[in-house]
Amino acid sequence: MTDNTEWLLTQIETLKQKQPAYEDRAFLTALQQVVQQQATRSEQIQGELDGRLWNHGNW
Numbered sequence: 001m002t003d004n005t006e007w008l009l010t011q012i013e014t015l016k017q018k019q020p021a022y023e024d025r026a027f028l029t030a031l032q033q034v035v036q037q038q039a040t041r042s043e044q045i046q047g048e049l050d051g052r053l054w055n056h057g058n059w
Contacts, residue, residue, distance in 0.1 A: 005039045 009032055016028040 001039050001043075005035060008035055 012028050012032050012035070016025050016032075019025045019028065
């Protein structure tokens with residue numbers, strides 16, 4: 001996970017703790033999950049790209 005992603009997740013958690021309304025906390029929890037999923041997908045795509053670039057069969 002990148003520094004930006006960790007920072008964003010920390011900021012969302014801070015906001016979530018300050019929200020009195022359940023709906024707002026639920027939204028921020030869902031937002032955290034989306035950010036985590038996007039970070040995972042980004043890492044997977046980077047790995048796939050690295051694998052394709054180093055595939056000697058395609059050189």
